[in-house]
Amino acid sequence: MGMKHYPAEFKADAVALYRSRPGATIKSVAADLGANTETLRNWIRAADGRRPGVHSAPPAAVQAGGGDVQAELAAARKRIRELEEERDILREAARYFGDGDALVNRCQFVDDHHRRHGVERLCDILGLSRSSFYYWRHTAAARTARQNVEARLAARIHKVHQDSDGTYGAPRITAELRDEGGPAVNHKHVARIMRSLGLEGVRLRRRHRTTVADQAEPKAPDLIGRDFTAAAVNTKYVGDITYLPVSGTKPLYLATVIDLASRRLAGWAIADHMRTELVIDALAAAERTRGSLAGAVMHTDHGSQYTSRAFAEICRSTGVHQSMSAVGSSADNAVAESFNAAFKRETLKGRKGWSNEREARLDAFRWLTRYNTRRRHSHLGQRSPIAYENDFQAAATTMAQAA
Structure with a gap:
């Protein structure tokens, strides 16, 4: 929408622009200026000394080509050239402003075009200091x-995410990068870059119930008491069963x-049943x-497989102490549930x-083996289980030698 009030200089420049373009119509010039067609027509008539709506020949002074008029025309043409250049x-600068930082885009435009137009002029036009x-x-x-x-x-980051089969989020990727060496990086920086790349770790899904208690079988005591820590490997274990859905x-x-x-x-172990042989x-x-x-202690839920006599006999023969969580409490076997x-x-x-x-068996085999050898675990300081055991063993050896 055009201005309501146009200064005299603008009107004169508009008239001069129209006169400098012999093939142009009043309508096209008005469109370039953002002014009303009839408004421009009236400015032209006023410049010619005619009343609005009156058609007459240009003033005699203009026809005669007087010196003052010629000077004014030259100045008008110069101003027109400046306006056209601006x-x-x-128009050229508009291509730089499609996205990103507006200040950076303006600076880049000036840098790309200053040899032709000069830094001062470009900065003035773009409103840039x-x-x-x-x-x-x-x-x-x-x-x-x-x-x-x-x-x-x-x-x-993209490579680490790919190597994890698209499962790692920012904390695990950060740990991987730190182990690789290179510049220091924190997880917030990694998370920001992941958002810009459209990368994210996988999210939780709804849990499917697999625990079916057998009320007739005797239950073992809870030897864990929600203390999911152990001072040494091969002393405390948790066990559970989860299902793998297969289409059709x-x-x-x-x-x-x-x-x-x-x-x-x-x-x-993987099987197409939940019989005791599985556990x-x-x-x-x-x-x-x-x-x-x-x-070692073997802690499980009250599923019928774990409360069976066959499983109890295997535990006794291997020297394992059975332990069971409370009925219906997933928190009492939280580590297995999390896994x-x-x-x-x-x-x-x-x-x-x-x-x-x-496909299900191959995917499971690949993930389960990678879990031990490569997958980083937050509980282990973002180390894999085997890496943690190796570090634990090395520390124990060092202490024994020192003693």
């Missing part, structure tokens, strides 16, 4: 260096045995991993299930 500059422009140009090298560092960090067929079930000291998955196989796998489980949740969200990644049994 218009062209603004010359001191701001010169400061921006003076700090260009340092700014470029920071941008390069940021780009390299973004590439490293019955689900698979995963039984686990987790060391509370290192959070290592010492044993696990027995998982415990047998843990015994193979450790060599012996004698004296199952992490497994589901990082393998399914929002899907409802696997397309077939083979």
